[in-house]
Amino acid sequence: xxxxxxxxxxxxxxxxxxxxxxxxxxxxxxxxxxxxxxxxxxxxxxxxxxxxxxxxxxxxxxxxxxxxxxxxxxxxxxxxxxxxxxxxxxxxxxxxxxxxxxxxxxxxxxxxxxxxxxxxxxxxxxxxxxxxxxxxxxxxxxxxxxxxxxxxxxxxxxxxxxxxxxxxxxxxxxxxxxxxxxxxxxxxxxxxxxxxxxxxxxxxxxxxxxxxxxxxxxxxxxxxxxxxxxxxxxxxxxxxxxxxxxxxxxxxxxxxxxxxxxxxxxxxxxxxxxxxxxxxxxxxxxxxxxxxxxxxxxxxxxxxxxxxxxxxxxxxxxxxxxxxxxxxxxxxxxxxxxxxxx
Numbered sequence: 001x002x003x004x005x006x007x008x009x010x011x012x013x014x015x016x017x018x019x020x021x022x023x024x025x026x027x028x029x030x031x032x033x034x035x036x037x038x039x040x041x042x043x044x045x046x047x048x049x050x051x052x053x054x055x056x057x058x059x060x061x062x063x064x065x066x067x068x069x070x071x072x073x074x075x076x077x078x079x080x081x082x083x084x085x086x087x088x089x090x091x092x093x094x095x096x097x098x099x100x101x102x103x104x105x106x107x108x109x110x111x112x113x114x115x116x117x118x119x120x121x122x123x124x125x126x127x128x129x130x131x132x133x134x135x136x137x138x139x140x141x142x143x144x145x146x147x148x149x150x151x152x153x154x155x156x157x158x159x160x161x162x163x164x165x166x167x168x169x170x171x172x173x174x175x176x177x178x179x180x181x182x183x184x185x186x187x188x189x190x191x192x193x194x195x196x197x198x199x200x201x202x203x204x205x206x207x208x209x210x211x212x213x214x215x216x217x218x219x220x221x222x223x224x225x226x227x228x229x230x231x232x233x234x235x236x237x238x239x240x241x242x243x244x245x246x247x248x249x250x251x252x253x254x255x256x257x258x259x260x261x262x263x264x265x266x267x268x269x270x271x272x273x274x275x276x277x278x279x280x281x282x283x284x285x286x287x288x289x290x291x292x293x294x295x296x297x298x299x300x301x302x303x304x305x306x307x308x309x310x311x312x313x314x315x316x317x318x319x320x321x322x323x324x325x326x327x328x329x330x331x332x333x334x335x336x337x338x339x340x341x342x
Contacts, residue, residue: 001302002328004261005309007171007254007281007321010202012239019242025234028054029224035234039241043195043208046244047187051216053209054237055228058083058170061194061207063091066131067222068215069164069191072097074130077118079105081140083168084133095226099127107275108141110134111150112157119161132158135168136186137175142275143258143282145175148185155189165189170196170207174280177251191215200251200281201243202322205236247322254281257320257329264333270341274315283318290341297339304335 003009012020026032040052055061062084066076076092078085080102084092092098103114120126134154136146155165167190169175176183187193192211197203209219223229230236255278262278262285265271270290273283287297294310301308309317320329 001305001307002324002332003307004318004320004324004332005307007199007319010321010323012204013202013322015246016202016239016242019238020235023234023238025232027231028233029229029231033232033234033237035241036237039237040208042241042244044210046183047193047195047210048184049187049193049210049212051211051213053216053219053223054230054233055207055209055223056205056230058168058194058196058199058207059088059091060223060226060228061196061209062088062133062166062168063095063226064209064219064222064228065166065192065194065211066092066098067096068218069131069166070096070098073099073127075099075101075120075127076131076133077101077103077115077129077163078133079103079108079110079135079138079141081105081108081138082133082135083139083170084135086140101129105141107144108135108138109144109146109150110154112153115154115157119163129163131164131166133166133168135170137171137178137280137282139171139282140284142273142278142284143171143174143280144275145178145279148179148181148189151186152189164191166191167193169193170199171280173200173248174251174255177248178255178280197240197243200254200321201240201247203236203239203243206240250322251281253326254320254322255279257281257324257326258283258318260326260329261318261320261333261336264336267337268339271336271339281320283320285316285318286314287316288314291339292342296342300339301335304338306332306335
């Protein structure tokens with residue numbers, strides 16, 4: 001099977017496994033795991049932040065960020081299809097008593113004009129608008145990159161209005177590679193940044209929350225509260241360090257492979273890319289009634305040896321990643337082109 005369901009289905013490479021087994025470890029809850037400490041130091045420096053906190057997942061990283069920026073009865077402004085709002089199980093409300101205010105964007109992207117009238121008045125009847133969260137690249141927006149200038153405009157507006165800012169940068173590595181804008185420029189625009197090592201970079205587990213030392217110290221307490229304290233986590237951190245050394249620049253290959261798959265989608269009557277241009281490694285597309293439901297399309301592709309994700313009644317996603325070659329993506333494109341109406 002050619003598995004295009006997600007960039008989380010990758011398995012450690014031989015080099016990554018060797019790095020994991022050779023890792024020096026200690027008890028990270030005591031702050032004594034040298035490999036975790038090195039990963040946190042290096043990732044924070046990469047994004048121009050003071051400190052970092054290693055956590056099991058991007059969801060936990062985002063939810064720790066919500067907790068350290070907000071108190072109960074606060075509100076987060078975010079795009080209506082953002083991961084924090086759609087796919088983190090209501091975490092802001094359930095874990096922190098925080099309300100999400102979803103704002104409709106374009107391909108997942110928000111501008112100042114979308115947010116300018118969304119700050120709540122200082123009134124006891126209202127929640128307190130406290131945090132602006134952006135996602136870059138934007139998953140449900142088709143892997144679209146929000147430009148550095150557009151991001152800077154939003155975060156600058158937020159700061160002028162006393163709002164904190166957080167970047168869900170689960171795939172910010174893809175934004176770095178696609179634009180050539182270095183990580184520290186993205187990081188400098190936000191109070192906190194979440195990065196993921198287990199998506200495009202191919203590590204088996206792990207994300208990190210980056211930010212000022214005082215917020216990250218608070219985040220460490222919240223990580224404990226949320227059950228995210230790990231012990232000899234250096235085995236996992238070693239995989240993440242290996243990924244930083246070997247798997248960032250190669251994301252350009254995933255972007256090229258995704259465009260190969262997108263070209264096949266364009267060639268099939270009844271399938272449509274959403275959005276129409278593919279910028280990074282995600283290919284979102286819809287199927288009209290000629291092809292049945294998204295599940296019908298996914299089942300037919302599976303029969304041809306290709307796995308894609310059905311993520312709505314007529315919405316599908318294919319993702320290029322470390323574990324699929326150019327040749328496999330070309331084969332997947334051929335299978336897609338052979339789809340015929342039911």
